[in-house]
Amino acid sequence: MLGLRKRNRLPDRSSHIEANLANSKIYVNDVSKIYHSEKNDVLALQNITMNILDNEFVCIVGPSGCGKSTLLRMIGGLDEITSGHIIVQDMDVYGPGVDRGMVFQSYTLFPWMTVEENIRFGLKMKKMPQEEQKQVVQKYLEVTKLTPFANSYPKELSGGMKQRAAIARALANSPEVLLMDEPFSALDPQTKAEMQLLMREIWEVEKPTVIFVTHDIDEAVFLATKIYVLTQRPGTVKKEVPVYLPFKRELELKDTTDFLQIRKQVASLIY
Amino acid sequence: MVRIKIRKEIPKKRYVTLAILAFVCILLVWSIVSELGLVESIFLPTPRSVIRYTMRSIANGTLFANMGISVYRILAGFCLAVILGVPIGIIAGTFKPFEAVVRPISEFIRYMPVPAFVPLIMVWVGIGESAKITVIFIGTFFQMVLMVADDAMAVPDDLIHASYTLGTNNFTAVTKVLIPAMLPRLMETLRMMIGWAWTYLVSAELVAANSGLGYSILKAQRFIKTDAIFSGILIIGLLGLITDRIFAYINKKLFHWA
Numbered sequence: 001m002l003g004l005r006k007r008n009r010l011p012d013r014s015s016h017i018e019a020n021l022a023n024s025k026i027y028v029n030d031v032s033k034i035y036h037s038e039k040n041d042v043l044a045l046q047n048i049t050m051n052i053l054d055n056e057f058v059c060i061v062g063p064s065g066c067g068k069s070t071l072l073r074m075i076g077g078l079d080e081i082t083s084g085h086i087i088v089q090d091m092d093v094y095g096p097g098v099d100r101g102m103v104f105q106s107y108t109l110f111p112w113m114t115v116e117e118n119i120r121f122g123l124k125m126k127k128m129p130q131e132e133q134k135q136v137v138q139k140y141l142e143v144t145k146l147t148p149f150a151n152s153y154p155k156e157l158s159g160g161m162k163q164r165a166a167i168a169r170a171l172a173n174s175p176e177v178l179l180m181d182e183p184f185s186a187l188d189p190q191t192k193a194e195m196q197l198l199m200r201e202i203w204e205v206e207k208p209t210v211i212f213v214t215h216d217i218d219e220a221v222f223l224a225t226k227i228y229v230l231t232q233r234p235g236t237v238k239k240e241v242p243v244y245l246p247f248k249r250e251l252e253l254k255d256t257t258d259f260l261q262i263r264k265q266v267a268s269l270i271y
Numbered sequence: 272m273v274r275i276k277i278r279k280e281i282p283k284k285r286y287v288t289l290a291i292l293a294f295v296c297i298l299l300v301w302s303i304v305s306e307l308g309l310v311e312s313i314f315l316p317t318p319r320s321v322i323r324y325t326m327r328s329i330a331n332g333t334l335f336a337n338m339g340i341s342v343y344r345i346l347a348g349f350c351l352a353v354i355l356g357v358p359i360g361i362i363a364g365t366f367k368p369f370e371a372v373v374r375p376i377s378e379f380i381r382y383m384p385v386p387a388f389v390p391l392i393m394v395w396v397g398i399g400e401s402a403k404i405t406v407i408f409i410g411t412f413f414q415m416v417l418m419v420a421d422d423a424m425a426v427p428d429d430l431i432h433a434s435y436t437l438g439t440n441n442f443t444a445v446t447k448v449l450i451p452a453m454l455p456r457l458m459e460t461l462r463m464m465i466g467w468a469w470t471y472l473v474s475a476e477l478v479a480a481n482s483g484l485g486y487s488i489l490k491a492q493r494f495i496k497t498d499a500i501f502s503g504i505l506i507i508g509l510l511g512l513i514t515d516r517i518f519a520y521i522n523k524k525l526f527h528w529a
């Protein structure tokens with residue numbers, strides 16, 4: 001029927017195990033993306049290869065328009081891959097699925113639901129038993145420090161709180177990977193710093209595998225265990241920068257020489 | 272000096288005062304012009320004579336009878352348009368192939384003047400109640416499909432995409448996300464459309480009617496009874512305003528989260 005059913009079925013994946021990827025969570029293999037439009041074709045990404053391990057916090061940085069969002073959306077199954085393939089947990093990505101939670105730059109909480117109902121949405125969709133739902137929701141309200149706002153509607157929340165709720169909603173589904181597309185870029189500097197700290201805390205405790213897109217170098221260095229720097233369009237991987245900074249990170253870290261050195265290295269790759 | 276700034280809010284009380292003042296001004300000008308006989312009463316009846324006529328039609332029961340039948344016709348035509356137009360609009364706004372089928376045709380038909388359909392409707396569905404209901408239906412249906420499609424399209428992609436990553440499929444993304452998300456806009460559209468339905472009343476009652484508010488205006492015109500025409504027009508306006516306010520109230524209560 002009009003190709004509707006096929007496209008959005010949960011990803012139908014073929015088995016795909018390669019020995020050298022035994023500990024790889026996400027493998028982006030030689031992926032290119034061309035946007036076709038009536039006037040011309042835009043090559044947005046070219047031959048991207050990335051290997052992301054379990055529990056890594058990976059940041060992708062690059063100039064605006066270099067294809068960061070496109071890459072993330074392809075991993076999320078929201079954009080079609082022109083060539084190459086993306087493997088998540090040993091299976092090819094064909095479409096969106098619950099194994100890849102996503103937090104967008106725009107606010108995507110469901111406005112007619114309270115914070116609690118938003119977090120519960122995914123659990124309801126997978127028909128988790130009521131009792132368990134309650135526990136999971138409770139847990140992620142606490143993790144994101146939103147317990148007092150459980151019954152608030154999104155319009156009553158500040159931007160930072162909205163993004164916290166969106167993170168809680170994605171994490172509650174226990175995805176294999178959390179995909180985040182500049183989630184804090186609309187926030188004021190103060191809130192942004194708080195969110196970075198919270199995000200890092202969550203990661204230290206919950207250990208989700210995270211792919212975090214940003215154009216803010218400070219943010220990337222502060223959060224990441226590994227940074228991929230992309231070139232200008234067509235985006236290619238310019239360099240993979242490991243971030244050897246302490247596991248436990250506080251905001252003061254941003255003033256240390258180690259931090260500034262990595263920051264400088266990443267900046268020199270972009271500009 | 273009162274400073275006027277673009278889009279600057281004013282207290283609600285002042286807003287209401289100004290609105291009432293506008294009505295009073297018009298009433299005042301109308302009273303002066305008509306009472307002083309500056310314009311002949313056959314063109315412009317006095318407010319008093321309009322009120323007198325209205326009172327009389329309330330007393331002899333014709334007003335409420337006419338009102339009842341007109342409200343019935345409007346509701347029937349409008350509900351029919353909602354029942355068919357809303358689902359079609361949602362599907363057209365969600366799936367491009369349906370949009371291709373529905374939108375251009377609706378765009379084409381909606382510019383056709385509804386009164387011009389009246390003779391055709393008489394041939395097709397006769398001159399009974401269904402004919403009047405059909406006029407209201409045609410007047411609102413095509414416009415409704417287009418506006419509902421726009422409402423569905425106004426739901427941000429990211430909201431739908433986020434729901435996919437939370438486990439919706441094509442069907443549940445529509446029923447659990449798209450439709451709830453578009454509801455406030457949809458209800459605003461319906462509020463507007465019921466207003467339009469009222470404006471088609473006179474056209475509807477052009478069809479061999481012998482009752483209804485629109486009919487009473489048409490009949491009054493034959494006898495050049497301007498006070499009756501004024502009374503009819505004002506009552507239709509008033510009823511339109513009341514339905515509009517009811518809708519606005521319901522929407523505010525229902526969509527407190529929006």
Ligand SMILES: Nc1ncnc2c1ncn2[C@@H]1O[C@H](COP(=O)(O)OP(=O)(O)O)[C@@H](O)[C@H]1O
Pocket residue numbers: 035036037042044062063064065066067068069070071233
């Ligand atoms: N739907 C689309 N159609 C055509 N071109 C697009 C589309 N989406 C993005 N692009 C182009 O692809 C490039 C990469 O976009 P994007 O991934 O949004 O970049 P980034 O997130 O790094 O700023 C941009 O040059 C943009 O103009």
Ligand SMILES: [Mg+2]
Pocket residue numbers: 068069070182
């Ligand atoms: Mg982007």
